[in-house]
Amino acid sequence: MSLDKETVAKVATLARIRMNDEELERMAPQLSKIIGFVEQLGEVDTDQVEPLANVVDITLALRDDEVNDGACVDKVLANAPESTQGFFVVPKVVE
Numbered sequence: 001m002s003l004d005k006e007t008v009a010k011v012a013t014l015a016r017i018r019m020n021d022e023e024l025e026r027m028a029p030q031l032s033k034i035i036g037f038v039e040q041l042g043e044v045d046t047d048q049v050e051p052l053a054n055v056v057d058i059t060l061a062l063r064d065d066e067v068n069d070g071a072c073v074d075k076v077l078a079n080a081p082e083s084t085q086g087f088f089v090v091p092k093v094v095e
Contacts, residue, residue: 001039003032 005024008031012019019027070076073086082089 001032001035003028003035 005021005028008024008028009019011031012024012027077083077086077088080088
């Protein structure tokens with residue numbers, strides 16, 4: 001697929017990228033090559049390929065999923081400008 005200068009200008013506008021005429025001329029063939037490569041990837045037969053998340057066959061070390069309170073109230077409240085009775089103090093927003 002070949003992109004012309006006007007199409008590149010429209011894409012740049014949609015992406016909120018300001019480009020002058022020289023940049024548009026330079027980008028048109030580059031974007032055409034990128035789109036051509038993506039079209040090539042679409043032609044590859046992947047019917048017999050299993051989906052995978054990692055190219056190396058490894059298992060992740062996972063910890064047990066246990067519910068806890070974090071036991072770090074003091075550390076969290078240390079970041080608060082003001083606290084009372086184990087809670088953040090915030091300005092009143094409802095009258």
